[in-house]
Each structure stands twice: as structure tokens, then as C-alpha cells.
Amino acid sequence: MTVELTKWDSADHLITKEDxxxxxxxxxxxxxxxxxxxxxxxxxxxxxxxxxxxxxGLTRASLYKALSGDGNPEFATVLKVVQALGLKMTVAA
Structure with a gap:
């Protein structure tokens, strides 16, 4: 019996801001x-x-590189991405 697997990409399932x-x-x-x-x-x-x-304000290539598993983005880049996504970063105690 052969099992067929399909590639999973989480990006395909992030539909809403709540997701x-x-x-x-x-x-x-x-x-x-x-x-x-x-x-x-x-x-x-x-x-x-x-x-x-x-x-x-970043190029697509530099954004892909920064957000890859091997990337090490500056905190300013992380904040820019969070803002560009229409999200807020908060800290709670």
C-alpha cells in the first residue's frame, strides 16, 4: 500500500487576522x-x-533572507514586519 503525502504550507491556512x-x-x-x-x-x-x-521599505529578497530559518533580522526589521502585517507587539506580566 502506497501512501501519498502532500506538502503542507502553513501560509495557505492563515486566512484571517485571527488565524x-x-x-x-x-x-x-x-x-x-x-x-x-x-x-x-x-x-x-x-x-x-x-x-x-x-x-x-525592504526588498523582497532581503525580507525573505531575514525571515528565513537562517536569518537573523534586526529587531527594527521585526517591528517593521509586525506593523506591515497590521499587528501589534505587546508585553504582559
């Missing part, structure tokens, strides 16, 4: 900076990387 917020909340709870960076990249792809790049 995106729930996804990012779960990732931030984990606290892994590499995972957070990757998740921001997934959300940027879901929203349209070209549009996010325009809104951040």
Missing part, C-alpha cells in the same frame, strides 16, 4: 527566536511578501 494572531501567539509562547522569525516569514508569505516588503 494569524493565534498562530503567532502560539509561536511566541514557545520563545524560540528562530521559530518566531520563521513564523513571521510564513505570515508575510500568507499576506503577500511583495506587499509586506513595500510596506517595510
Amino acid at each position: 494569524i494572531a493565534a498562530y503567532l501567539e502560539a509561536v511566541f509562547e514557545d520563545g524560540d527566536s528562530t521559530l518566531i522569525t520563521h513564523a513571521l516569514g510564513v505570515v508575510a508569505r500568507a499576506e503577500g511578501m511583495t506587499e509586506v516588503a513595500k510596506q517595510t
Whole structure:
């Protein structure tokens, strides 16, 4: 019996702002900076990387690189991406 697998892309399932917020909340709870960076990249792809790049003032290529698993974006870049996605970053105690 052969099992056929299909490729999973989380970006295809982030439809609403609520979906995106729930996804990012779960990732931030984990606290892994590499995972957070990757998740921001997934959300940027879901929203349209070209549009996010325009809104951040970065090139598409540099945004892909910064938000890849190997990227190490500056905090200013992370904030620009969060703002471009129409989200807010908050801290709670």
C-alpha cells in the first residue's frame, strides 16, 4: 500500500487576522527566536511578501533572507514586519 503525502504550507491556512494572531501567539509562547522569525516569514508569505516588503521599505529578497530559518533580522526589521502585517507587539506580566 502506497501512501501519498502532500506538502503542507502553513501560509495557505492563515486566512484571517485571527488565524494569524493565534498562530503567532502560539509561536511566541514557545520563545524560540528562530521559530518566531520563521513564523513571521510564513505570515508575510500568507499576506503577500511583495506587499509586506513595500510596506517595510525592504526588498523582497532581503525580507525573505531575514525571515528565513537562517536569518537573523534586526529587531527594527521585526517591528517593521509586525506593523506591515497590521499587528501589534505587546508585553504582559
